[in-house]
Amino acid sequence: MKAPFEIEWMGGPAEHCFRKARPSTESLPWGTVDTSKFSAAALDMARASWTEVAINEYRAVASFAEVLRALVDTKAPLDLIGMTSDFLADECSHVEIASRMAMELGGAVERMVDLDRFAVRPRTANAFQRANELVLRVSCVAEAFAGGTATVSYGRTTHELPRQAYETILRDESRHRRMGGIYLEWALEKMDEKEVERLGDVLFDALKSVAPFWKSPSKKRSAPDAATQDELQALGWLPSSTFAEVAREVVLRDIVEPLATVGITISEEERAHLFG
Numbered sequence: 690m691k692a693p694f695e696i697e698w699m700g701g702p703a704e705h706c707f708r709k710a711r712p713s714t715e716s717l718p719w720g721t722v723d724t725s726k727f728s729a730a731a732l733d734m735a736r737a738s739w740t741e742v743a744i745n746e747y748r749a750v751a752s753f754a755e756v757l758r759a760l761v762d763t764k765a766p767l768d769l770i771g772m773t774s775d776f777l778a779d780e781c782s783h784v785e786i787a788s789r790m791a792m793e794l795g796g797a798v799e800r801m802v803d804l805d806r807f808a809v810r811p812r813t814a815n816a817f818q819r820a821n822e823l824v825l826r827v828s829c830v831a832e833a834f835a836g837g838t839a840t841v842s843y844g845r846t847t848h849e850l851p852r853q854a855y856e857t858i859l860r861d862e863s864r865h866r867r868m869g870g871i872y873l874e875w876a877l878e879k880m881d882e883k884e885v886e887r888l889g890d891v892l893f894d895a896l897k898s899v900a901p902f903w904k905s906p907s908k909k910r911s912a913p914d915a916a917t918q919d920e921l922q923a924l925g926w927l928p929s930s931t932f933a934e935v936a937r938e939v940v941l942r943d944i945v946e947p948l949a950t951v952g953i954t955i956s957e958e959e960r961a962h963l964f965g
């Protein structure tokens with residue numbers, strides 16, 4: 690069931706322990722965005738965008754929780770399980786950073802979410818297949834896509850607060866993306882040909898969900914005027930046409946090509962459907 694996306698904060702010992710685990714959030718230059726210097730249109734779009742980032746980061750908490758459970762169930766190497774468990778606190782801190790960015794710009798906007806359908810829960814025959822699919826969808830696709838596109842946004846952002854917010858998030862995201870490759874090093878030699886082929890189908894399915902970003906960018910992001918676009922860039926957002934190009938390039942360079950080198954591929958027809 691859909692409900693408004695809201696975050697609660699407890700304070701006290703919960704906050705103390707979380708801060709100890711992720712102390713850098715407090716050192717960001719909070720309170721430095723002078724909202725009177727931006728147009729209402731730019732602020733509204735940036736508030737909406739950071740709200741959506743917060744939702745996506747919350748989804749990443751749910752997704753890595755599923756990955757972690759599947760790794761445990763399939764008895765993946767303990768150090769890899771330990772590495773992945775650390776990502777949950779990373780993603781929680783990203784939710785906090787994105788939420789505080791939205792507040793800095795005037796407050797979050799209302800967005801409805803269905804937490805029961807938030808993370809992918811594959812119905813596969815066994816834990817190993819579930820782990821393969823989840824790592825592929827979460828680390829190799831979702832994290833690579835989010836990290837790759839955010840790197841370009843970060844490069845163009847001129848305001849210090851969103852720059853540092855991106856920097857903090859991206860530092861963690863690079864480990865979240867790397868985890869997929871590390872897992873595959875361990876898992877690939879245990880897979881039969883059929884499973885590798887199935888992962889190709891999973892890859893196509895996962896890519897279909899990001900393809901609208903370059904296939905029909907207008908549906909994903911409305912186009913503001915040039916002045917608003919400049920302001921949005923300063924606050925960390927690429928114009929929709931630039932984002933579309935970046936998204937396509939990131940998917941080909943950081944997802945499709947590296948996975949093809951280990952045998953996880955999409956067919957020529959699927960490639961044409963996505964990129965043609």
Ligand SMILES: [Fe+2]
Nearest residue numbers: 746749780783
């Ligand atoms: Fe994240």
Ligand SMILES: [Fe+2]
Nearest residue numbers: 749832862865
């Ligand atoms: Fe992440």
